[in-house]
Amino acid sequence: MTEFILDGKPIPFLPGQTIGAALMSAGVTSWRTTRVEEMPRGMFCGIGICFDCLITVNGVPDQRACLTLAEEGADVHRS
Amino acid sequence: MSTDLESISSSSIVIVGAGPAGLAAASTLTAAGRPCVLIDMSVRPGGQFWRHPGTDLVLASKTKENQGHHHWSAFTQMRSQLEDAARSGLLDYRPGQQVWAIEQDADKHFLLYLTESVRSQGAPRPAPVAVSTLILATGAYDRQLPFPGWTLPGVMAAGGVQALLKSSRVPAGLRPVVAGTGPFLMPVAAGLARAGAEHIQVCDANSLTGWARDPWGAVQAPSKGLEGVEYAGSFLRHRVRMRMRTAVVAAMGDGRVEAVRLARLTRDGSVIQGSEWEIPADLVATGWGFTPSLELPLALGTATRVDTDGSLIVDADPDGRTSVPGLLAAGEIVGVAGAVQALTQGELAALAALSDSGASVSASRRRKLHSRSRRGARFARAMNKAAPVPQNWSSWLTDETIVCRCEEVTHGVLKQMPTDLDAQEPRTLRVAGRAGMGMCQGRVCGFAVSCLGHREGGDRVAELTSLGRRPVAAPVPLAEIAQTPSQLQISGTGAQ
Numbered sequence: 286m287t288e289f290i291l292d293g294k295p296i297p298f299l300p301g302q303t304i305g306a307a308l309m310s311a312g313v314t315s316w317r318t319t320r321v322e323e324m325p326r327g328m329f330c331g332i333g334i335c336f337d338c339l340i341t342v343n344g345v346p347d348q349r350a351c352l353t354l355a356e357e358g359a360d361v362h363r364s
Numbered sequence: 365m366s367t368d369l370e371s372i373s374s375s376s377i378v379i380v381g382a383g384p385a386g387l388a389a390a391s392t393l394t395a396a397g398r399p400c401v402l403i404d405m406s407v408r409p410g411g412q413f414w415r416h417p418g419t420d421l422v423l424a425s426k427t428k429e430n431q432g433h434h435h436w437s438a439f440t441q442m443r444s445q446l447e448d449a450a451r452s453g454l455l456d457y458r459p460g461q462q463v464w465a466i467e468q469d470a471d472k473h474f475l476l477y478l479t480e481s482v483r484s485q486g487a488p489r490p491a492p493v494a495v496s497t498l499i500l501a502t503g504a505y506d507r508q509l510p511f512p513g514w515t516l517p518g519v520m521a522a523g524g525v526q527a528l529l530k531s532s533r534v535p536a537g538l539r540p541v542v543a544g545t546g547p548f549l550m551p552v553a554a555g556l557a558r559a560g561a562e563h564i565q566v567c568d569a570n571s572l573t574g575w576a577r578d579p580w581g582a583v584q585a586p587s588k589g590l591e592g593v594e595y596a597g598s599f600l601r602h603r604v605r606m607r608m609r610t611a612v613v614a615a616m617g618d619g620r621v622e623a624v625r626l627a628r629l630t631r632d633g634s635v636i637q638g639s640e641w642e643i644p645a646d647l648v649a650t651g652w653g654f655t656p657s658l659e660l661p662l663a664l665g666t667a668t669r670v671d672t673d674g675s676l677i678v679d680a681d682p683d684g685r686t687s688v689p690g691l692l693a694a695g696e697i698v699g700v701a702g703a704v705q706a707l708t709q710g711e712l713a714a715l716a717a718l719s720d721s722g723a724s725v726s727a728s729r730r731r732k733l734h735s736r737s738r739r740g741a742r743f744a745r746a747m748n749k750a751a752p753v754p755q756n757w758s759s760w761l762t763d764e765t766i767v768c769r770c771e772e773v774t775h776g777v778l779k780q781m782p783t784d785l786d787a788q789e790p791r792t793l794r795v796a797g798r799a800g801m802g803m804c805q806g807r808v809c810g811f812a813v814s815c816l817g818h819r820e821g822g823d824r825v826a827e828l829t830s831l832g833r834r835p836v837a838a839p840v841p842l843a844e845i846a847q848t849p850s851q852l853q854i855s856g857t858g859a860q
Contacts, residue, residue, distance in 0.1 A: 299533070301421030306532030314517040314620045321772040325619050327517040328536070329769070329808070331524020332412060333405065333481065334505050336803035336839070337769065345483055347839075351524070353482050354407075 289359040291316070298355040305331070305338050305350035316340050316350065316363045339364055369475070370491035372456070373399050377717050378476065378495040380404075380463055380660065383411020384703040385695025386501035387442045388710030389717075394449035396718055401456040401493065402446070403463060405481045405838075409446070411503055412523060413703040414439045415530040425533040432530060432555050435703060461490055462838035466663050472690065474498045474664070479840045497690050497721065499713050500661060500678075501706070504654035504696035507675070508808050509544075509757050510775070512614040512765045514650070518621030522552045522651035535559035537647020541624050543567040543612040544651040546751035550595040552649055557602035564602065565643070567610040569629055569754045613640065613760045615648050624648055633754020652753050655811055656697040659837035664688050668825060671699045673748040674811075676828035682734055684713030685720075692717055700748075705740035708733055758816060767816065768809045770802020778816055790817035791830035805834045 288295040291308065298307035305328045308316060315325035317339055329337040331351050338350040341362040372378075377393055379386045382404035393400045402409075410416055414433060422429050430436040449455035458478075465477040476498075478490040506521035513519065518537065522544060525536045538561045542553045545568050553566045599606065607626070613635060614625040628639035653673050661668070667679040667687035677700075678693040680686050686693050694713040695706035712733050719725040761767075763776030778797050790813055793799045799813045800806025806813065810831035818827060 299421055299424040301418040301424065302532040302534065306528050306534040309528065309536055310532075310534045319772055324515060324772075325517055326515070326769075328520060328524060328528075330505065330521045330804075331527045331536075332505060332521075334804060334807045335521075335769070339803075348482065351527070 287355075287357045289355050289357065289361055291361045292363055296355075296361075302355050303351055304340060304342065304348075304353050304355045304359070304361060307355045308350065318363075370493050372401060372493060372495065374496075375399060375721070376401055376456075376495060377497045377499060377714075378403065378474070378493060379499045379501060380476070381411065381501035381503055381695065382406065382409040382457075382459070383501060383503045383695060383706065384413055384439075385503075385706035385710035385713075386411070386499070387439070387446070388707045389499050389501060389694060389714040390449075390455060391442045391445050392711045392714035393718070394446065394454050396714075396723065397454070398718060398723075399454050399456070401458065401495070403458045403461050403476070403478065403493075405460070405462045407460050407481075409443060409457075409459070410439060412505075412527065413706075415527055417531050417533060421531075421533060427533055432551070432558065438707065458490070463660060464836055464838040464840045466660050466837070468664065468688075469494070472496065474690070479838060481838075483841065497692075497717050499684070499692045499694060499710075499717060500697060501693070501695045501710060501713075502657040502660060502697055504656045504675075504700055505807065506651040507653045507655045507753070507811050508650065509652050509753065510765055510767045510809065510812055511612060511760050512762055513616055513621070513624075514648075515766050515769055516615050516617050516621045517619070518617065518646055519615050519648045519650065522549060522649040523654075525647070525649040526552050526555060529555045529559055533559075535561055536649070537561065537621075537645070539563050539645050540647035540649055541565045541567060541612055541626075541643070541645045542649045543569075543610075544653075545569045545753070546651065546653050547747065548651055548653075549649075550599075552651075553604050554595050554598045554602075556647075556649075557598060557604055561647075562602075564604040565607060565626075565645075566599075566604060567607045567612060567626060568751070569609065569611045569633060569757075570751050571608040572750075611635075611754075611757075611760070612648055612650065615645075616642075621645060621648055627760075629754060630756075633756040634759055653748075653751060654696060654700045655807070656700060658697060658832050659834045661686065661688075661691070661693060661697065662829065662833050663835065663837065664691060666691060666693075668829065670824045670828065671748070672745050673700055674753060674824075675700060676825065676832055682712070682737065683716035683730075684709055685716055699741065699744060701740050701744035705737065705744065708737045708740060712737065753811075753815075758812075767812060768799040768802060768806075770804050770808075771798045771800075773797055773799045775816070778813070789819065789822070789830075790814040790827045793817045794831055800831050803839070805836075806831045 315327040340350045473494040506523040627635040669679045684692040692713040694709035761775045
């Protein structure tokens with residue numbers, strides 16, 4: 286089983302799955318907090334248009350989790 | 365013109381979008397020996413309709429590549445043809461790229477500024493492309509209506525739920541409510557059932573008897589009827605519960621969806637008093653038809669009109685020619701009508717491009733396509749009549765309901781916008797109220813805000829256009845904007 290790391294916690298994934306799909310599969314439903322009301326957000330549109338699922342991958346901020354492929358050992362952080 | 369512009373063959377045609385319409389256009393052009401460039405935001409061709417996993421996941425998940433798909437052989441046939449064309453150099457296929465800005469230069473060339481869909485560190489940015497014939501097939505995304513609780517994790521666009529299943533083989537929930545309106549809710553429920561979800565409820569705000577309003581239109585697309593039969597069988601097997609004239613009027617939960625409130629509706633979408641009840645759910649998949657992706661045609665000043673589903677679409681002739689010479693459009697952006705219709709339109713647009721450049725095109729082939737396209741349009745009209753956005757949907761909102769998810773603008777704030785003559789206009793709600801000014805630039809809330817700001821007698825084309833204009837059509841790092849040496853005026857927000 287391949288894994289990436291979300292804030293220090295290993296998240297398993299199948300090769301070819303997106304980071305968002307792997308997170309949802311692992312029961313993680315939110316990984317971002319909104320600016321104004323500080324509410325949790327995760328995946329909404331699932332196809333790259335809503336920007337709710339933004340996440341930091343290997344130091345690159347604001348990546349769309351629904352489009353970004355999971356990679357072995359990737360260092361992923363909530364934003 | 366910028367100095368780093370990529371020169372492509374002067375006879376090349378650029379196609380944006382590799383869904384059914386774009387693929388059909390590319391197949392038609394390359395079959396005629398015409399070089400083309402196919403730009404697509406996804407890493408694999410197929411668009412939303414034929415979204416599928418890569419070979420690695422097909423093997424790892426022990427599923428078939430075409431699981432849950434219709435008309436798959438049409439796709440694989442085009443795919444292998446285009447693979448050959450790419451090998452021979454006739455097709456320049458650009459997966460994983462988005463057009464973030466578009467304009468015309470003094471010579472009427474279309475200049476397309478490109479960026480990677482997923483940024484990678486250190487990768488060179490793609491050079492802009494100039495071309496004189498452009499076919500846009502940019503597709504559509506789920507149309508959304510806000511409701512109390514829709515910002516909770518676990519509320520998702522129905523198309524996004526489908527995308528997760530199709531490309532990653534992950535069900536977004538195991539106790540889902542699929543809600544909104546239209547036939548597209550059925551494949552989403554069927555896909556979730558196959559993936560192991562239970563107690564599935566499908567809530568359509570309209571009634572299936574809506575088909576009776578135009579039965580003749582409904583039978584124009586017989587394959588749709590067969591798909592319906594297939595879903596009926598799957599729903600029986602998986603005990604999927606279909607509810608007509610029912611909507612999800614609220615989602616509740618602590619940090620994520622745990623329950624939803626359902627309500628029975630009158631014909632105009634008002635809640636029937638005392639009909640509300642709550643059920644547990646871990647997923648709400650919602651969709652109210654589709655919104656065509658009009659960023660690029662609007663940026664080029666293309667003439668538009670409002671379709672029978674209330675969406676803003678490109679006003680094109682039966683061959684896909686738009687009001688801008690050299691610009692053709694095909695698929696959902698000329699009217700949401702599904703994949704089969706998009707295939708026909710993609711082929712027609714390609715033939716028009718060939719014919720406009722002096723190539724001879726078979727008249728009988730065009731005639732056949734035109735008649736197929738008219739049948740498809742009739743079916744789409746019947747579908748739109750049967751599955752309208754309910755007139756009174758906004759009566760489900762409370763003052764606290766967030767309308768614009770990005771900027772967290774509530775219905776209450778929008779209602780308090782100054783009530784002088786122009787203040788309730790959608791454009792005012794966007795500029796002064798900041799609804800539709802966030803990261804998604806109104807893609808998600810744009811339709812809803814246009815309804816909330818609609819005034820009696822207001823021009824719907826203008827109202828929808830004011831929320832559909834996006835000078836920056838896809839997110840780009842600010843450095844890329846700064847480095848683009850062109851006459852482009854960046855006046856909006858949305859860049860990262």
